[in-house]
Amino acid sequence: MGLTLGLLTQPTGGIHVLILGIETATERVSVSIGGHEGVIGLFEVTKGRRHAETLVPAIEFVCTQSGIELDEISVVAVDVGPGLFTGMRVGLASAKAIAQALRIPMIGITSLDLLAFPCRHTDRVIVPVIDARKGEVFYSMYRQVPGGVQQVAEPAVGPIEDLVADLMARSQDVLLVGDGAVRYRNEILEGFHCEIGGDAHPSAAPLVQLAHARALREEWVNPRDIEPVYLRAPDAQINWSTRAART
Amino acid sequence: MLHLRASSTADTHAVAAAVAAVSRSGDVIVLAGEMGAGKTAFAQGFGAALGIGEPITSPTFTLVHSYDLDGAVRGIRAMHHADLYRLDRTSEVADLALGELAEFGGVVLVEWGDVLEGVFGDHLTIHLDQDPDDDTDELALDRARIIDVAGTGSTWASRWDSLRNRLAEFTC
Incomplete structure (x- = not known):
């Protein structure tokens, strides 16, 4: 994958x-x-x-x-x-x-690729975590392969609790990297013992x-x-009907 | 919720100044109300209270106007004035990244933000309406307004007493 x-x-x-x-x-x-x-x-x-x-x-x-x-x-x-x-x-x-x-x-x-790649010399699972604001993070998982890294979990966005639950479910030896891991260090370490290291950005x-x-x-x-990867909530029509005065 | 009456535009500016006095970096303030209810007037009073000298105009066609403060006020380095009126999709609102603007030394005023309040996290909602009991000419610019102020989230709960005291003279 x-x-x-x-x-x-x-x-x-x-x-x-x-x-x-x-x-x-x-x-x-x-x-x-x-x-x-x-x-x-x-x-x-x-x-x-x-x-x-x-x-x-x-x-x-x-x-x-x-x-x-x-x-x-x-x-x-x-x-x-x-x-x-x-x-x-x-x-x-x-x-x-x-x-x-x-x-x-x-x-x-x-x-996420750019955070994971410099950590390619570890044999742990590499988890780049980027701050998505308001208590949420973007994250993904990678593992070492000859000459580089390979993504092993699709990029996701969710509350920090989701990431911790995901880490606990996998129970693998992981290295977390990124500004999201740094910002939510305490929340992560309270839920799951792991190392947070590498360049945060x-x-x-x-x-x-x-x-x-x-x-x-x-x-x-x-x-x-070239398109940005937002990983944001699904797009939806704004419900202006509740604001009839606009039309 | 605070239920206020502003008898003139000067009063609306004074209410806005009282809110500005308790605002701080990271705040999102939703401005609700129909066309002509005084949303932009509120933003003008708010900006003036933060020391913004340049004219504050409606961002209906430009989506967001940003005004830098001369010096930081309670961490606020810029006021961002947004208007969602022209937008039809939630992704367009996400593109404005209003939360990021607030988080990084900003206070964000969002006209018509009440259609999407769920996305703003902690915020203050200012609902403006013309006072139905005001019997001056309906087309007059300086009519009385009813202003309802409601806070969502702990950051506003902690400032509520201070805000209520500052707005006491307008409470009805």
């Missing part, structure tokens, strides 16, 4: 693909450029949640400091969530605008690494086909 995320695809001689990675799904703004030599440049700031003000200057900074012109980029990778609506809106709009202007394809990767560095492996397999899409 689930797509395997990994780095096993090696560059096939002479293909040099430069990836611009944009990450704004949590409070962090993270921008990275990388390619076959790994991550070349990385800027991130995890305070203030000033996505709109920080992102574009951050892209300019990473390009300048790594000596790369924007038109050398071949693919724009972006975190498609789940996470902060206000952050993702800025990241997705900027990433799509750059890709469209440069006429290059895009690769979208979920925030997804980063554009693994985004670029994972996107590079996919780019070599040409697993990219047109910018218009």
Whole structure:
């Protein structure tokens, strides 16, 4: 079950693909450029949640400091969530605008994938947990496979109690990672003994690494086909009939 | 619930200022009432009380207007004024991410928010209506209003006495 995320695809001689990675799904703004030599440049700031003000200057900074012109980029990778609506809106709009202007394809990767992937060296079940606000979290589960991780539970959103119940039902040795795990540390540890560690926020560095492996397999899409992953409540018609005065 | 009477727009502004005085970062305030009931007038009084100098206008066609405060007031760095009137689907409301705006140093006023109160968590509901006993011209702008204030959740329960005292002169 689930797509395997990994780095096993090696560059096939002479293909040099430069990836611009944009990450704004949590409070962090993270921008990275990388390619076959790994991550070349990385800027991130995890305070203030000033996505709109920080992102574009951050892209300019990473390009300048790594000596790369924007038109050398071949693919724009972006975190498609789940996470902060206000952050993702800025990241997705900027990433799509750059890709469209440069006429290059895009690769979208979920925030849960990006949290799990850097933990790939553990043999425990990796559970990325992202704060979904109002006592709820987005979460999923992954396990180590050669060269990467594989998702073993579909992404879900629910109250923190649901996650704890899920962990208890599975009773596996788990590593929790993410800002949701940090925020609800006490609630989680009261219900289930486990380790909470790793980087609390997804980063554009693994985004670029994972996107590079996919780019070599040409697993990219047109910018218009990149959609945010909200995992929110099902859409419904607003019941304006109770407010007859509106019509 | 507090049942109030504001005899003029100045009174509506004063009621809004009293609510603003107990508001803090993270608050969601639902503004309910028909067209012309005074929802935007309330928002104007609320914003002025927070020290917002620029004109506060109805966000009916722009969905959300945000106003930065010069300095933080009880953690509030910005007032966000939203209007759900044009929206038809719950996903469109979710796209506005009003909860995120509130959580991050904001106070959010939501006109027509009463259609979706379940999504706002703890919130204050201000229901405005023209006073049926006011016998001035129906088209007059400065008519009396009946304002009902109700709190949902513990964050408002803890401030209720303070709010009631501040609004005592308007209670009817």
